[in-house]
Amino acid sequence: MPKTRLLSGNPAFRSLCASRAVSFVGDGITTTALVLLVAPRDGPTGVGLLLAANALPRLGGPLAGVLADRVPARRLMMRCELASALVIGLTAITLPPSPVLTALVAVAGILATIRNPAGRSLVPVLVDAADRAPANALFGLGRTLTLTVGPGLGGLLGAAPGGAHTALAVDAATFLASALLLRGLPAIEPARDPGAVTGVWAEAGEGLRYVVADRQISVLVLSLFLLVAFAAVDNVALVFLTGDVIHAGPAGYGVAASAFGVGMVLASLACSRLARGRRPTALLIVAVVATGAGTVVNGLAPLLEVVVAAQLVAGAGNAVENIGYDTVVQDLVPRPFLGRVFGTIGTAAQLGAAFAYALGSFLVGVVGARATFVLAGTGTFLVLLLLVQSLPRKDVP
DSSP states (O other): OOOOGGGOOOOOHHHHHHHHHHHHHHHHHHHHHHHHHHHHHHHHHHHHHHHHHHGGGGGGGGHHHHHHHSHHHHHHHHHHHHHHHHHHHHHHHOOOOOOHHHHHHHHHHHHHHHHHHHHHHHHHHOOGGGHHHHHHHHHHHHHHHHHHHHHHHHHHHHTTTTTHHHHHHHHHHHHHHHHHTTTSSOOEEEEEEEEGOOOOOHHHHHHHHHHHHHHHHHHHHHHHHHHHHHHTTTHHHHIIIIIIISHHHHHHHHHHHHHHHHHHHHHHHHHHHOOOTHHHHHHHHHHHHHHHHOOOHHHHHHSSSHHHHHHHHHHHHHHHHHHHHHHHHHHHSHHHHHHHHHHHHHHHHHHHHHHHHHHHHHHHHHHOOHHHHHHHHHHHHHHHHHHHHHHHHSOOO
């Protein structure tokens, strides 16, 4: 299939990005609306079960990657979106009790886990190699909308007439809209040889063996786990830094937390314009430096204004990290393995986040919020040393 320059007009890629953005905004709406529904009804235990049901299926990335490598992408993604619309629509109508709601949320998490590696694997198929970094910036922008736009809309819709019914109905509509947008994709066949297709578990194992055998890929996966484990400590420590140390109150915490998402959006938009032709390895190194520096400055910040600036820098670094990782993987991994590698990377990120929540809780209790940020930032720079040793020294054709 002929590819076109990203900035010269690429309707198939625009359809993919628009579908992702709509779908991710819907995810943010649903998470917020369900938390607001469950918290007064089922308490902290209910909220914890809800979030766990959404997160745990995402550990099955290597299995989801098998489907991305063996099923035509447009068909797979459209079916996931339509099934998600059905699941969320059923939830909107019934608002079921906690056990049923938890099961429905788990199904929605499974569908999200399947469609993610399929979408990321399409980028190198739809755009030229020189355009991969800006393409990944636009593609990744949808992920940031989950953090910036989705929760706000979820809160507003949850407070509107109909409450959770209305918010979830809107999310079901976003999945339908996403499926319609995906019709703009061409019929792209998977790169897998049909004769080589075996069982799902066997192919997942093959993908994991590929990751372990390729030193560059295995270090990329390990370093991503470690970077997320250090960076996501922010989610635990920030509320204590702004509240107990800087005494900025709930409003200060809200501003500081939002600054991270704003930094991600601004960096994604900048890379969509400026990253063409840039070496993805250089983008990745600069991004990790920005993330580590922002994290350390958070721990040393005397004022809320400094925390907000540090959060902007760390958020920008996080966004460019995502762009750099996706582009490096797309350059290094042959297409028949791309879905499984992206699935494995997604699982590594989820495990890193889970580890960060436990680590952050422990460190804040032992050494305080400031020291926790400084330790996390220092750890980020140590991971950079590991990462630099494995990154390709020149661009891959």
